[in-house]
Amino acid sequence: MKNKRHLFLLYIDPGSGSLILQIVLGFIAAIATFFKLFWSRIKMIVGKLFSKKTSDE
Amino acid sequence: MQSKSSFRDPSGFIFIQKDGIYRQINNNYKMHYDHLMNSGLYSTLIEQGLLIPHEEVNSSIATQHNDLYKVIKPQVIPFISYPYEWSFNQLKDAALLTLGIQKIALEYGMTLKDSSAYNVQFYNGKPVFIDTLSFELYNEGNPWVGYRQFCQHFFAPLALMSKSDIRLNQLLRVYLDGIPVDLASNLLSFKTYFNWSILAHIHLHAKSQKRYGNKNINTEKINNRMKKEYLIALIDSLESSIKKLHWEPKNTEWADYYNDTNYTENGVQHKKQIVEQFLAKVNPKTVWDIGGNVGIFSRLASDKGIPTICFDIDPAAVDKNYLEVKKRNEKNLLPLLLDVTNPSPNIGWENEERESLLSRCRSPVDMVFALALIHHLVISNNIPFDKISSFFGKISKYLLIEFVPKEDSQVQRLLSTRKDVFPQYTRDHFERVFSTNFEIVESQKIADSQRVLYLMLNHNFALS
Numbered sequence: 001m002k003n004k005r006h007l008f009l010l011y012i013d014p015g016s017g018s019l020i021l022q023i024v025l026g027f028i029a030a031i032a033t034f035f036k037l038f039w040s041r042i043k044m045i046v047g048k049l050f051s052k053k054t055s056d057e
Numbered sequence: 058m059q060s061k062s063s064f065r066d067p068s069g070f071i072f073i074q075k076d077g078i079y080r081q082i083n084n085n086y087k088m089h090y091d092h093l094m095n096s097g098l099y100s101t102l103i104e105q106g107l108l109i110p111h112e113e114v115n116s117s118i119a120t121q122h123n124d125l126y127k128v129i130k131p132q133v134i135p136f137i138s139y140p141y142e143w144s145f146n147q148l149k150d151a152a153l154l155t156l157g158i159q160k161i162a163l164e165y166g167m168t169l170k171d172s173s174a175y176n177v178q179f180y181n182g183k184p185v186f187i188d189t190l191s192f193e194l195y196n197e198g199n200p201w202v203g204y205r206q207f208c209q210h211f212f213a214p215l216a217l218m219s220k221s222d223i224r225l226n227q228l229l230r231v232y233l234d235g236i237p238v239d240l241a242s243n244l245l246s247f248k249t250y251f252n253w254s255i256l257a258h259i260h261l262h263a264k265s266q267k268r269y270g271n272k273n274i275n276t277e278k279i280n281n282r283m284k285k286e287y288l289i290a291l292i293d294s295l296e297s298s299i300k301k302l303h304w305e306p307k308n309t310e311w312a313d314y315y316n317d318t319n320y321t322e323n324g325v326q327h328k329k330q331i332v333e334q335f336l337a338k339v340n341p342k343t344v345w346d347i348g349g350n351v352g353i354f355s356r357l358a359s360d361k362g363i364p365t366i367c368f369d370i371d372p373a374a375v376d377k378n379y380l381e382v383k384k385r386n387e388k389n390l391l392p393l394l395l396d397v398t399n400p401s402p403n404i405g406w407e408n409e410e411r412e413s414l415l416s417r418c419r420s421p422v423d424m425v426f427a428l429a430l431i432h433h434l435v436i437s438n439n440i441p442f443d444k445i446s447s448f449f450g451k452i453s454k455y456l457l458i459e460f461v462p463k464e465d466s467q468v469q470r471l472l473s474t475r476k477d478v479f480p481q482y483t484r485d486h487f488e489r490v491f492s493t494n495f496e497i498v499e500s501q502k503i504a505d506s507q508r509v510l511y512l513m514l515n516h517n518f519a520l521s
Contacts, residue, residue: 011068012065014202015205016269016270017265018208018264018266019204020198020269020279021262021265022204022379023279023282026287029288032290041193056211
């Protein structure tokens, strides 16, 4: 299934301007998601470090 | 007979028989339908109540046998409503349903090949997806074909309603394929350029369409560029952008509406009692409440399990009513936006694609409420009694109507800014004129007021 390409049904006009824009927006959104994830991990690690420190004290 | 609203998609069409509504699936959709049913996507969507369930029936019932693959019988939605009849949060929930389904579909190797708001209906108090043939197999690398349509049908109207004016949803009545993004871009204020999601999905979208609209683009190249993670990120970002769009009636012309009544507590209670009595007498199977505001009286019917539609002209009242339906998880009440002096017309191809309010009223509704409405129709809109009586005669079997006399403070308020050209606005004349279409079964005066509630029976049903 993975390498088999299917007939695009395409009965509505997707609009070339809309297609090009969504690829750019999808790319930006994916980068944003990556950084959000990255940031939440950093916050988690820092949070853990702090909680360790306080429990050590 | 093929449904007048089902002809654009070559995958199949809806047809109507005496015993119900069916959907023909054509051979060209076989691979997609089989995947929908066998991959587990269909059962997941049904379990979550997101898609309308159907059963496969003997295809001998089909009317067009060329290209026929299967016939399915979807569950029937009792009343079809349209996006220009929905309030802000109804349209927002329909948008979120569409995106939610697209996300689940991708998990099962499918994608939505369109994202029309007409694929969504309100049933049992919730939006549900009704187009079983909207799913197609997903090819990794392909962008979302329905993105443009999603922006036109959902994002643009919601952004306009939220950021410019709530009444701009009425543009959906003119633009059946959704509000063009360049028009939305022109109507939105400069401030919205600083809102990332509106900038991206409306303003840049409009510019991109203008730039590439007439150019020959290598679609083969485009169709390999959208990695699946980009697509999922795009859908996620659309979802969070839609969630961030809000509309509150505060600080608008609708703001004071709710405190603006002139009943005493005793009067309201008495009015409710009379409505309850009339309901018990008629025991209707369906109720329409015209001008029902936030649905206080509609709920007297819907709480008894009677399917009820509460129409109102005020987008704030309809939205408040819908949020209450959601909060109370009500299944029998459908709030809809309607200007009764200009109800939804027949529109679209051959004026038959989207039906008018009256065409959707296949036979008169068992019971229609017209409470605190008559003075707005006569005094504010100059509609004579005979026209009002004739309209209700078309849509109702039993009519529960409130007469608000000239002495009433609300009528005085309406008359304060205009010349009184209504010498015949009297209770006697009202009764005489309505008697041409109805038999007055009973009337009761509401306590602490001059108002009278009438229960009337349409002459066409008097003997049955």
